Amino acid sequence: MPTTPTTDAPAATAATGSAPGGDFSDVTRSDASLRRFLHGLPGVDQVGADARAASLGTRSIKTTAKAQALDLAIRMVDLTTLEGADTDGKVRALASKAVRPDPADPTCPSVAAVCVYGDLAATARRTLGDSGVHVAAVATAFPSGRASREIKLADTRDAVAAGADEIDMVIDRGAFLSGRYLEVFEEIVAVKEACGPAHLKVIFETGELQTYDNVRRASWLAMMAGGHFIKTSTGKTQPAATLPVTMIMLEAVRDWRAATGQMVGVKPAGGIRTAKDAIKYLVTVNEVAGPDWLDPDWFRFGASTLLNDLLMQRTKMRTGRYSGPDYFTLD
């Protein structure tokens, strides 16, 4: 099986001469050293990565394992609405659904979080109350990330003040692609500081990063800057999350833990619509990063339509007959 060895990180750190054990201050001292480190990461074998992801997608998960996977997937959903046409009413409805996704079945778990624009975070917070479902807000001039640093930081503080527990920031893809890595790094650090107690998810928009090598570099960059989660996409451009890209990010968090002992979460977002797809992702998480990541604290799905399919599959497992979209809310 063509795959990258788990020794990526030590090899890379050894190659660039930085200290092991999580101290990357040498690496992040200057643009040049950062570039040297990121470009010193082993390249991704694109054909091999695609083939491995495809082979992981062929596993057959049935009966009790499937029931468990469906419940886990529901608990991992970041129920998302990021439309210009969002209203308070829509966010309230979505938040109610997040707490009790299937009103007909009290055993159905809640989702992990509701993901909204910053100005609606307060509405989501009010509706969710102390249900345990988090409020995630997108910030930093989502989805393009095209605004000055001050505006991005203000956007972040605003969302946290409105009650967001999690901030989904976008990186400056323009700076990243033109090689100004330090700028991207410093921006993530600054946003993290502005987050205060809130968790930070760093969105790469992998559809715009062109290569798998860039996905790996962005992953390391975001982890060095202290992101709690790395997230594939905004959901606003195509292609959004794909299995190979998520696999590469999972390899990165695995290698990061091997190098530093810290765990970082992964969140694929956009384009995951069916329970079958979700289960493929869970298989990949288990095989690539390991079972420690099979937890809503370390893996999330950014999705809106996925939840209904998960609920329909769950209903099928429970009742023995196939369900239909007429029996679940439109959102």
Next chain:
Amino acid sequence: MSSRIDVRKTYKLFIGGAFPRSESGYSYVVNDHKGAFVANAALASRKDARDALGAARKAQAGWAGRAAYNRAQILYRVAEVMEDRRPQFVQAVQQSEGLSGSKAERVVDEAVDRWVWYAGWADKLAQVVGNANPVAGPFFNLSTPEPTGVVAVLAPERSSLLGLVSVLAPVIVSGNTAVLVSSYSRPLPAVNLAEVLATSDVPGGVVNVLTGKAATVAPWLAAHMDVNAIDLTGVAGDAALATDLEVAAADNLKRVRRAPAAEPDWSAEPGLEPMTAFLETKTVWHPMGV
């Protein structure tokens, strides 16, 4: 004596306008009435039924949204294409039902005529079963027929062509889409009809043809919450299965066209019931004189 080797055929399913193999990978041998091998047909699984249902659901709004006149033209086109392929259908009916040449020709004639007959109904149904209701108020009160949605159709076991057309055409003429389970022992006319449907302007997904056992596929369709109605004609004579399917269909209050005790005489004029069985009535109140 020619030394040519027979071309042995393995037919496929018809789902969403394409001809896929069964997801199960199985096919079964189709024999003629004397027991001689004719061809292999795909053995549909419950996953195929779900795929077919998905295709039918996707096609339903578009098909119902077409002008009734346009649906009439398309059904008439089906009759035209069938007429072009007469010899093929005559042979299929002969092989399946063991009829003589002239009798098989008569069956094909009647099947083609039935398409024409139903085509004519597409834009007349609303006039006949719709109504302007007299109400005690300043309103126009209009009832119009609307399609039920996706209909699972179990085609008759014995009448492989005329019976098939007689249960399929009335379902789709009003804007429903169909998941059709063909006769198990006589599936070839249904396969040939699928080829006709694929080449006669019927949008993909409006009719989906599954060859296989009604006893394996039908319970899933009957219980499926996303199927709006089911026609049980194909299980005529099997009262136990018919009852099971009716019970399964009761969960989401599906419309059920019940199985007759025995297969009817398909050459009789069908009347309106096959069409009205799969219609809903929409009534609107419209203020008058405003």
